[in-house]
Amino acid sequence: MFELHSQLAKDCFVIGDFELCRLLLMNDSNFSWFILLPKRQNVSEIFELNETDQKQLLLESSFFSKKLVEHFKADKLNIAALGNVVPQLHVHHVVRYKNDLTFPSPILGKFPAKPYSNEEFDSLKQKLKNTLTQNFNFNF
């Protein structure tokens, strides 16, 4: 059975589900920082997913990426599967702006996370509802 790694459960909000992946939001309002996490157990690397799941991950990643560029007006996306700390396969999708806190450097480890206020999170939830109008089930 699929279970979310405790560290991700602590650091993230669950936004909802694509067919394969759970969509998480890192609780750090410095960035629009999302995570796609395939709902499979005991997988750490993309190549360890079976071929069908690999293709579905790609499909969902590209679908979501395109939406992020359109609706969040990203200058660039940073997509990364690292997993040095949390071995459960998860793929970061971060919206980058040329004027954000660390551009053009990567975001990891530069600034402490700044948790969302209730108002900021409500506003982002609404934005996501307008962004993901198909192929997605919201958790709220």
Next chain:
Amino acid sequence: MFELHSQLAKDCFVIGDFELCRLLLMNDSNFSWFILLPKRQNVSEIFELNETDQKQLLLESSFFSKKLVEHFKADKLNIAALGNVVPQLHVHHVVRYKNDLTFPSPILGKFPAKPYSNEEFDSLKQKLKNTLTQNFNFNF
């Protein structure tokens, strides 16, 4: 016509070609740090590739990733499409070891690159020849 971005040409060795991607090696012997670069012009994001190319990138990335884990005994792979500095789409594939210089932190920007000696590069070339025995054309 496909042309390699000048910054990558400066920082990397060209190892050879998969069907879609050119394989580069970052000239930094601190890490086994490779780049898969789809030979397409004017593409910055994975979702901007057509569907056939996206699937081929995934295929080559997973093929190469599996080989890296097997032949380089990686503890973890770090796979990332960033492109904040070089907008030409390129996907980092970094072999990570639990005792490497920056583990579990990401590698970017932590240490200055340490160029390969001729002997080190010759040895790595031989290792890659033993690793990539199919679906790949070497540049040497």
